[in-house]
Structures are given as structure tokens and as C-alpha cells.
Amino acid sequence: MRRRIGIDVGGTNTDAVLLEEDVVAAGVKTPTTPDVTTGITRALAALVAQAPAARDAQAAMIGTTHFTNAVVQRRDLGRVAAVRIGLPSGASLPPFVDWPEDLAELVRAEVVMLEGGHEFDGRPLVPFDAKGMREAARRIRAAGIRSVAVAAVFSPLNASGEEEAAAILREECPEVAVTLSHRLGRIGLLERENAALLNACLIELARKTTRAFTLALRASGIAAPLYLTQNDGTVMLAEVAEEYPVYSFASGPTNSMRGAAFLGKRDEALVIDVGGTTTDIGSLRHGFPREANNVVEIGGVRTLFRMPDLLSLGLGGGTRVATAPALTIGPASVGYRLTEQALVFGGDVLTVTDVAVAAGLIDLGDRKRVASLPGKLVAEALARIRAMIEEGVDRMKTDAGDAPLIAVGGGSFLVPARLAGVSEVLNVPHQAVANAVGAAIAQVSGEVDQIFQDLTRDEAIARARRAAEDKAVAAGADRATLDVVEVEDLPLAYLPGNSLRTRVRVVGEIAR
Structure with a gap:
């Protein structure tokens, strides 16, 4: 079994x-x-x-x-040397240029700019400056820097410059952890470089x-x-x-x-996950979260990660409820101290859980401790919670019709049975631990984002699919179970040679 x-x-x-x-x-x-x-x-x-x-x-x-x-709390981050391969074309906006100053000061150890990089079709811009890289590697070793991020212009199409830089770094400073941007991001130099820099500063913590x-x-x-x-x-x-x-x-x-x-048992639906601190609302497509197609910021840093398109609200079981000067809900939360600080557990902080217990939505702690809460306050708080959820659902819908909503999370008792814009609210078994269930059923994926030339659309997609399948198998997937979950293609009319940018993502079960 x-x-x-x-x-x-x-x-x-x-x-x-x-x-x-x-x-x-x-x-x-x-x-x-x-x-x-x-x-x-x-x-x-x-x-x-x-x-x-x-x-x-x-x-x-x-x-x-x-x-x-x-990253958000600016703690446990390592210092990083940034190596950009792209001169003379990539000099205007150096590494860390768009980072919050406090985070850049923590992470930035050295910035190296070298000649090299490629055109959109993989042709070299100028020869890679191997001598300059070797000199930089020696400076990095002498400075005691333990992590390096390497980013080259159009490296997802031709990674030879980044790979050559990594080989030199391994020779000159073998103890250094090297992050190559083409293994992380898609086409787009600054965001891909930012992803590599964030990754590099987290490696020691990750280990x-x-x-x-x-x-x-x-x-x-x-x-x-x-x-x-x-x-x-x-x-x-x-x-x-x-x-x-x-x-x-x-x-x-x-x-x-x-x-x-x-x-x-739904592949297409809205999902609301009410935790102890926040509520996340998203949309399922083919059983996976709809991906954000815009720039995602992590701790103030622009990236292009594969991230779910989510709306987060400051509403959860531990959310604080203030009654003066007016009723306000959140966004502050008592978090994991709920069982110490909430009224029903003998604390002195009025939380959303206390309101839910007083309203009879859930039996938790000592109900007598919230018996004195005014009925008007409880009703007003519940109305405010309903309004927050309805507004959030409306913002995440992509069409005007009603949609099913699956409610999960430890605070899912806060989701009303009827909501504007929702055809039905589905309360599923084990909803309080749905996040752990999601982790347990997770599959292995592979993705390719590449520009193809002089190929038909079908040929480009087929080639990208084969490459994505190979990546998934290398990551531990069983090839027989692979399935395509996402295909995007964009003709690039401003480039010669019938250029087509194609992105394919496949998923499969873990190989036994």
C-alpha cells in the first residue's frame, strides 16, 4: 500500500x-x-x-x-556576490538596483559586471570574459563570500556563459555555493537575476x-x-x-x-483557505492554482516566479477584533498564541474565534467566557466578516456568473453557507488539514519557457513538451504518469524567422 x-x-x-x-x-x-x-x-x-x-x-x-x-523579516540571510554577464548591453541597471535599500545592504557583498551574454535567438553578443571572471572569483574567495548568483542576458536560451562562469568559480573557490539564473527564472533579465540573488542569500538557511x-x-x-x-x-x-x-x-x-x-473532487472552483492569521482566496484550473501572470514581489523584490494568483486578507481565527473607537477586524493576529490569548481560553484579547464561539459557529474553549459579549457586536462582526469574504471572492472571479467555493482551513467555520456571487459553499471532510493533504498528494513537475524559430506552432509546442517531460523525469517523476497542465504560446511579430515564445508545464506522480 x-x-x-x-x-x-x-x-x-x-x-x-x-x-x-x-x-x-x-x-x-x-x-x-x-x-x-x-x-x-x-x-x-x-x-x-x-x-x-x-x-x-x-x-x-x-x-x-x-x-x-x-526575506520579509530580513533575518538569517547570507551575503551574496552578484555576477552579471551582459556587457556592453546590460550596464544601465546594475544588480540590486530595484531592491529595498535595507535588504540590499544586508545581502550585497560584491557586484561584478562582465562581457558576454546572448541575443534572443541564442547567438553570442560578445565573447565571454573568462579572464575577468577568474579575477573576480579570486576576489570573492579572498573576501570570504560564501554564495554567488550568476545571471547572463538571455541565458534561458543559451546558458553557456553562466555554466562557464560556474566552472571557473568551482575551480577558484570550491566552497562557494553558486546559483545560476537560467535554472530559476524565465526570460526577463532583472526579475530572473533577482530570483537568483534571493536564492543565493537563502542557501545556507535552506541547508x-x-x-x-x-x-x-x-x-x-x-x-x-x-x-x-x-x-x-x-x-x-x-x-x-x-x-x-x-x-x-x-x-x-x-x-x-x-x-x-x-x-x-473539483478541478474548477474557487477556494477559500481560512487559517489562524490570514485568509487566502484563489481559483483552481485543472486542479492546480491559477498562476499569477504579473510580476510577483517577495519582500519588496520583483521576481517572475511560478506563483499562485492569490488574494490574501487579514482575517483568520486568531485575528484581533477591536471595539473602540469603532469595530475593526484585523489585520493583526495573535497567531499561534491563540490558545493563550483568546477570551475563550482564558486570555484577554478579543479574537474572531471568540466571536464565532459566541455566535455558536464552533464549540471551542469555554463558551461562558464570551457570554457577556453584546449580541449587536457579534452580529456586526459577523456581517463585517461576510462582507470581507464576499468582496474577496468577487475580486478573484474572472466572469460575472456564480461559481462554487470550496472552504478549507482551520478557520473555515467563518465562511457563511450562502454568499453573493457563489453558487454553493462546499465544506469538505478533513477541511481543517487540507493544506497538509495538498502537500501529501503533490506531484513532480517540469517546465520549459523558450523562443523557437522557423517551426510551426505544433512543432514548437511538441519540442517544448518533450523538454518539459525530460525535466520532470530528471526531478523524479514517473514518465508514464506525465500530463500537460499548461500551454502558452506567443508569436513575436517584432522578431525575424517566425519566432514563437512557448511555455509548457507537465506534472506526474513520484516514481516508485
Whole structure:
């Protein structure tokens, strides 16, 4: 029997589930701890106590916002040398040019600009400056810099410049971690370079974190290989995640949406995930979150990651409710301290959970502690919550008709049964741990974004599909299970040779 463990680390709770084939055999929810790994260890201990078969799982998947939080909160970041290969064409806007100044000061160790790079069709701009790269590598070694990000003009089409730079860096300073931009981003130099720089500053933290996750698994008696979930709802092996932590930036909300699709047996629907701190609303297409097609900012840095198109609201079970001078809900939250600070648990902070208990939406804690809340206040707070949800749903819809809405998350009791613009609200089994279910069912993906010339549309898509399938298999997918989930093609009329930019993404099950 195929068994998989899914774990999702949220700002308030850490959830864990055991899947046996396609059935949720057990699920637990425990408070997140400040050091993250303690919370995972406790969740796994509770899961094994409930279902001893978890020790025999063939794979364990963890979703975490640990790396996003590090960038947003400006903590645990390494210093990075930025190498850009593109002179004379790429000199106007140097690396870090559009970063928030406080973050740039933390991360920027050295900036190196070299001749090289390619045209849109892969032809060299100018020869690569290998001598300049070797001199820069020696300076990097002498300065004690431990991480380097390399970005070249149009490297997704021809990566030879970046690969040559990496080879020189490995020769001159073998201890340095090297991030190559063509392995991370799509076409678009600044955003791709930013992705590489963010990745490079997170590598040391990623190595510590994934090793701590592995230790937590082993301490729980689980020998399964560890995977981390990615922004697009698929997974990567822990050893890959150590080198590419930026792939996990938005894995938490993505897991919830994938879990909602699985539990609700719907591939096309809206999803609302109400957690302890925030509410995320998104849209499912073919069972995967609709991707954002605009520039995504992480901690103030522009990127072009594969990120879900989500609307986040400051509404959750731990959200604070202020009554003076007027009733306001959020965005501040007590987070994982809900069981200490909420009124129903003996605290002194009025939260959305207290309002829900007073209204009879959920039986939690000591209801007598909120019996004195005025009925008018409770009704007004619930009306405000309904309005927030309805406005959020309306903003995420792409057409005027009503759409089904799947409600998941530990705070899903806040979602009314009837909402404007919604055909039906689906409350699914195990909805409180849907995020962990989404992690457990995650597949492996491969993606190609490339410009083709002198090919028909069908030929370009077929070639991109083959390349995407090869990438997925290399990442651990079973070729027989691969399926195309996204195809985009854009004729580039301003370029010669019948140029066509084609993007194909495929997903498949983990190879056994």
C-alpha cells in the first residue's frame, strides 16, 4: 500500500496527515513553534500515535513559508556576490538596483559586471570574459563570500556563459555555493537575476532547515525520503530544495488549494483557505492554482516566479477584533498564541474565534467566557466578516456568473453557507488539514519557457513538451504518469524567422 505523509507549517498551526493510497487515514493539528522544527516533531509524534503505520510511509512532503518569512523579516540571510554577464548591453541597471535599500545592504557583498551574454535567438553578443571572471572569483574567495548568483542576458536560451562562469568559480573557490539564473527564472533579465540573488542569500538557511526537517523525521522513526512542496503545487527532493529554496516561497497557500481540489473532487472552483492569521482566496484550473501572470514581489523584490494568483486578507481565527473607537477586524493576529490569548481560553484579547464561539459557529474553549459579549457586536462582526469574504471572492472571479467555493482551513467555520456571487459553499471532510493533504498528494513537475524559430506552432509546442517531460523525469517523476497542465504560446511579430515564445508545464506522480 502506498503511504505518504503531508506536513504544512503555517504561522499558527502545523498540520500533518497520513494518506493511504487516496484516503486520509489520520490527521493532526498542533501549534507552530518559533523554531518550526519542534512543531514538526510534535505534529509527527501525534500523527504516529494516532496512526502507527505512518512510520512505513514511502514519502514525506513538507510545505513551509520559512524562506519567505526570512526575506520579509530580513533575518538569517547570507551575503551574496552578484555576477552579471551582459556587457556592453546590460550596464544601465546594475544588480540590486530595484531592491529595498535595507535588504540590499544586508545581502550585497560584491557586484561584478562582465562581457558576454546572448541575443534572443541564442547567438553570442560578445565573447565571454573568462579572464575577468577568474579575477573576480579570486576576489570573492579572498573576501570570504560564501554564495554567488550568476545571471547572463538571455541565458534561458543559451546558458553557456553562466555554466562557464560556474566552472571557473568551482575551480577558484570550491566552497562557494553558486546559483545560476537560467535554472530559476524565465526570460526577463532583472526579475530572473533577482530570483537568483534571493536564492543565493537563502542557501545556507535552506541547508540548515532541510537537515533539521530530516532530523525531525528520523527522530519520529520515519525513514521516508523528504520532499519540499513548491510554489506551483508540486514537490522537489530535500537535496534539491537545499539549492533552490526560492521554489518554496508560496507553497503553503498552494498546498491548501491542491488539498481543496482533492477533498472537494473539483478541478474548477474557487477556494477559500481560512487559517489562524490570514485568509487566502484563489481559483483552481485543472486542479492546480491559477498562476499569477504579473510580476510577483517577495519582500519588496520583483521576481517572475511560478506563483499562485492569490488574494490574501487579514482575517483568520486568531485575528484581533477591536471595539473602540469603532469595530475593526484585523489585520493583526495573535497567531499561534491563540490558545493563550483568546477570551475563550482564558486570555484577554478579543479574537474572531471568540466571536464565532459566541455566535455558536464552533464549540471551542469555554463558551461562558464570551457570554457577556453584546449580541449587536457579534452580529456586526459577523456581517463585517461576510462582507470581507464576499468582496474577496468577487475580486478573484474572472466572469460575472456564480461559481462554487470550496472552504478549507482551520478557520473555515467563518465562511457563511450562502454568499453573493457563489453558487454553493462546499465544506469538505478533513477541511481543517487540507493544506497538509495538498502537500501529501503533490506531484513532480517540469517546465520549459523558450523562443523557437522557423517551426510551426505544433512543432514548437511538441519540442517544448518533450523538454518539459525530460525535466520532470530528471526531478523524479514517473514518465508514464506525465500530463500537460499548461500551454502558452506567443508569436513575436517584432522578431525575424517566425519566432514563437512557448511555455509548457507537465506534472506526474513520484516514481516508485
